[in-house]
Amino acid sequence: AQSVTQLDSQVPVFEEAPVELRCNYSSSVSVYLFWYVQYPNQGLQLLLKYLSGSTLVKGINGFEAEFNKSQTSFHLRKPSVHISDTAEYFCAVSRLGEKLTFGTGTRLTIIP
Amino acid sequence: KAGVTQTPRYLIKTRGQQVTLSCSPISGHRSVSWYQQTPGQGLQFLFEYFSETQRNKGNFPGRFSGRQFSNSRSEMNVSTLELGDSALYLCASSLVESIGAGEAFFGQGTRLTVV
Numbered sequence: 001a002q003s004v005t006q007l008d009s010q011v012p013v014f015e016e017a018p019v020e021l022r023c024n025y026s027s028s029v030s031v032y033l034f035w036y037v038q039y040p041n042q043g044l045q046l047l048l049k050y051l052s053g054s055t056l057v058k059g060i061n062g063f064e065a066e067f068n069k070s071q072t073s074f075h076l077r078k079p080s081v082h083i084s085d086t087a088e089y090f091c092a093v094s095r096l097g098e099k100l101t102f103g104t105g106t107r108l109t110i111i112p
Numbered sequence: 113k114a115g116v117t118q119t120p121r122y123l124i125k126t127r128g129q130q131v132t133l134s135c136s137p138i139s140g141h142r143s144v145s146w147y148q149q150t151p152g153q154g155l156q157f158l159f160e161y162f163s164e165t166q167r168n169k170g171n172f173p174g175r176f177s178g179r180q181f182s183n184s185r186s187e188m189n190v191s192t193l194e195l196g197d198s199a200l201y202l203c204a205s206s207l208v209e210s211i212g213a214g215e216a217f218f219g220q221g222t223r224l225t226v227v
Contacts, residue, residue: 036218043116043202043218090155097210099145099168102155 002027002093006103013081014111021076021106023091033074034092034100035065044090050074061085086110114138116205116219124225130191133222137184137205144186145216146178149200158201161186162209193226200224 048059146158157170161180208214
């Protein structure tokens with residue numbers, strides 16, 4: 001079964017600074033990869049997804065992620081964060097016909 | 113286009129009682145999944161339905177059950193509630209047959225508190 005590791009449980013970043021949230025997955029076969037964001041008292045919203053094709057994936061709100069098969073990573077990046085980016089971010093992995101498996105989440109805190 | 117609707121948003125139940133949560137997917141979506149979210153365990157998969165058939169099931173006791181109706185609406189039921197069942201229960205729907213192969217749209221969740 002596939003699994004996801006989010007290496008940082010909390011990441012504080014100054015406003016307008018860049019950020020990288022790390023995600024590593026374990027699977028020996030082709031996988032689909034996702035990043036979701038959860039704002040307080042809300043459900044999850046898809047930021048971006050990698051199904052196939054270009055390894056650099058662009059999502060909403062200025063986020064992007066790069067699929068690295070050799071390092072089994074799918075790190076999320078944003079060049080300049082805003083206060084409104086304060087939320088919890090979840091990396092998820094799946095395979096065709098299987099469930100989404102989520103990481104434990106990274107709480108991103110933006111410092112004014 | 114309406115999103116995924118979960119009802120109720122908040123629920124308080126007593127140990128030993130049972131509870132039913134409802135999820136209405138986005139119109140046209142036939143795949144529905146349920147997740148339990150707790151601070152200690154994170155997001156844990158409960159079940160997935162497509163066209164009224166359960167496709168996948170997570171590692172939860174038999175007290176947790178679900179079903180999907182012909183209009184794709186789904187319900188989950190928890191019987192004999194325990195304190196540890198307190199959680200945010202999230203429902204997600206997808207246009208594609210396998211929710212893991214496409215974009216999953218999540219509802220705002222039902223916050224269940226067991227006292």
